[in-house]
Amino acid sequence: MLPIFHRRLERVRQRQENRDLVLYRRHLRDHSNPFDIPVERFIELYRLNKELARYVINTISPVMAQGVYGNSIPNLIKMFASLRFYATGSYQRDIGLAYLVSLSQTSVRRCIQQVTQAIETTIAIHEVTxxxxxxxxxxxxxxxxxxxxxxxxxxxxxxxxxxxxxxxxxxxxxxxxxxxxx
Structure with a gap:
């Protein structure tokens, strides 16, 4: 009987740790602004300068749906998670746990899909020939x-x-x- 109790207790502890991690990531995400980092580091991370990044977010935001729930990911964070993917070609640990976006890998994948679709319907039509x-x-x-x-x-x-x-x-x-x- 004792081993069953320990396994249940371990599962409860693991669920609580997962909830705490979600809250921690959300706090980091909601209080981060990638535009606050130095210019050189910004270009190194995203391979765009800040002016061009602002152009991209201002252009794609009108076609991106913003979530209705309080815990939805802001479009700015979606864009930066996607830019990091475009810069590195990976959304595994590098992006999912990055201190600037603090999103799970699944969330990053969804962000990349949404941002890519928004870029295809706005910027790419005019800029890519x-x-x-x-x-x-x-x-x-x-x-x-x-x-x-x-x-x-x-x-x-x-x-x-x-x-x-x-x-x-x-x-x-x-x-x-x-x-x-x-």
Whole structure:
């Protein structure tokens, strides 16, 4: 009988610890403002300057639904959790337990979905363009070759060269490298 009592007591203790962690994260989340950190650290964390981050939040906020419950995640925090994911490519421990967003991994995943959809319907429509003509392709290819010595490149995202469906008869060379070119 005693071991059963200990297991039940342990489960109760674990549930209470989980509740305490949720409250602690919520407190951290609601009292944090990523705009308060120094500029250099801000750019290091989010790969955007503060002005551009403000532009993004002001542009996407009108299309993002704000929760009706008192414990809903503010749009500002959703955006910063997503920006951190975009900067690192991961939403595991780095984001889920980061001192600036203090969200669970599941919450971060939902934030990324919401923010990405908002960016797609607002900013991406106007700011992201792809070359459509052979003349544009050739101009970009020559520019990449002249500047970086990379043949046949028609675009890159954050220093990572990505394949786009094209003509299968042409040999395509991809160099995958995580780098920032300023």
């Amino acid at each position: 792809f070359p459509t003509s052979e003349i544009e392709h050739n101009r970009i290819k020559h520019s990449f070759m002249d500047k970086f010595g990379l043949p046949g490149v028609i675009g890159c995202v954050d220093g990572t060269h990505m394949p786009f469906p094209g003509q299968p008869e042409k040999l395509i060379i991809f160099i995958i490298e995580r780098a920032t070119i300023l």
